[in-house]
Amino acid sequence: MTDDSPDRPSNDGTRRQFMNGIVSLGLGALGLPLLSESGTAASGPAVPEKFRVTGREIVKTKIRPDSVTVTKRKISDDLRRRYGITPPVLTKTETFDRPKAKQDDLPLRDTRTEKRPWDTYYAKEDEWKAHYRKTGGVSVQARDPDEEDHPYGVWEYEAVDGGYETAAPMNVISEQSAADVAGVLTSNGWTDNVVQYNRYAYNSATNQFEQQDKSVATSTFGFLGRNHLKMWEFEGYVSGSAHVDSSVPHEATSFDDAEAAIEDVFDGASNWYGYDDYYDMNNGSQLDHDGSATKLVEY
Incomplete structure (x- = not known):
C-alpha cells in the first residue's frame, strides 16, 4: 500500500498531497492533533505512572463439554500498598457457552494454567475520573492525545474488582458509525x-466508562483464534480495538495484524479506504502496536 494508491481520493489526486495540506494547518481533518515534528505526540503518556502495577497473573482455563470458564488472578504488592488489599489479589471469572463441542476442535475436557508477568495500569473508577478531569483543560493545539481532549477513546479497559485496568490500545478510528463499519466487515x-x-x-x-457498542469478528466463538474488532461510538466518532485472538482463553497475540487485515478489507470495499497510521494515539506499549491508528474513510 502506498501514498499514491489510486482508490484514495484527495483534493488534488494523491493522499500525500492531501495530508501535507492538513499538516500545514497543524490539525487533523477532525480537529485532532496530528504527529509532532518528531513523529510522536508532544505530550506525555495518556496514563499516569502512579497507576502502574506490576506483579504476576495466573490464568486457569477449564474446558468442559458445555462451557469454557476462564479465571484470572492478578497478584501485586502494589495493590496492598495503594488499597490495603490483603492478600493483594484481584480475581475475575468469565464463562462462555460451548454449543457445538464436537465441532470446535477443543478437547471435551481439559484444564490449563498459565503463569505470566502482570505489568499494566490499574485504578479505581473515581481515580480515573479525577485524572481525566484534571487533564481536561489541555487544548487541541497542545497536541495532547489524552481522551479528555477529543472524542476518541484511547484505551480499552477491563473492569476488575471495582477498578479498571488498561487492557488493549485503540488502533482503529472512523467518522462513520459503528454500524457502518460493521456493515463493511460483515459483507466481507x-x-x-x-x-x-x-x-x-x-x-x-x-x-x-462505557461498554463496547458493537463488535465484529471473523468467527462467533473463535475457539482456535480469530480477528476481532470492538467498537465504541462517542459523540459520533468510532474508536476501535482490533486484535488477533489466540485460542482459548482468548488473549491478544497481535494488534498490528488485525489492524492491517481490517485496512485491507476497506481498501477493497466500494467507496471506502483504510488510512494506515493516520493518527498517533500515544498508546503504543503492548505487543506489536506502534501507537498509531488506522482511519476508515467513506467517500
Whole structure:
C-alpha cells in the first residue's frame, strides 16, 4: 500500500498531497492533533505512572463439554500498598457457552494454567475520573492525545474488582458509525454475532466508562483464534480495538495484524479506504502496536 494508491481520493489526486495540506494547518481533518515534528505526540503518556502495577497473573482455563470458564488472578504488592488489599489479589471469572463441542476442535475436557508477568495500569473508577478531569483543560493545539481532549477513546479497559485496568490500545478510528463499519466487515465474511469478554472505554463527554457498542469478528466463538474488532461510538466518532485472538482463553497475540487485515478489507470495499497510521494515539506499549491508528474513510 502506498501514498499514491489510486482508490484514495484527495483534493488534488494523491493522499500525500492531501495530508501535507492538513499538516500545514497543524490539525487533523477532525480537529485532532496530528504527529509532532518528531513523529510522536508532544505530550506525555495518556496514563499516569502512579497507576502502574506490576506483579504476576495466573490464568486457569477449564474446558468442559458445555462451557469454557476462564479465571484470572492478578497478584501485586502494589495493590496492598495503594488499597490495603490483603492478600493483594484481584480475581475475575468469565464463562462462555460451548454449543457445538464436537465441532470446535477443543478437547471435551481439559484444564490449563498459565503463569505470566502482570505489568499494566490499574485504578479505581473515581481515580480515573479525577485524572481525566484534571487533564481536561489541555487544548487541541497542545497536541495532547489524552481522551479528555477529543472524542476518541484511547484505551480499552477491563473492569476488575471495582477498578479498571488498561487492557488493549485503540488502533482503529472512523467518522462513520459503528454500524457502518460493521456493515463493511460483515459483507466481507465477518460476523457481528460475537462471543467475547465485555470491555470498557472512557467517554469524556459523559465522564463514564462505557461498554463496547458493537463488535465484529471473523468467527462467533473463535475457539482456535480469530480477528476481532470492538467498537465504541462517542459523540459520533468510532474508536476501535482490533486484535488477533489466540485460542482459548482468548488473549491478544497481535494488534498490528488485525489492524492491517481490517485496512485491507476497506481498501477493497466500494467507496471506502483504510488510512494506515493516520493518527498517533500515544498508546503504543503492548505487543506489536506502534501507537498509531488506522482511519476508515467513506467517500
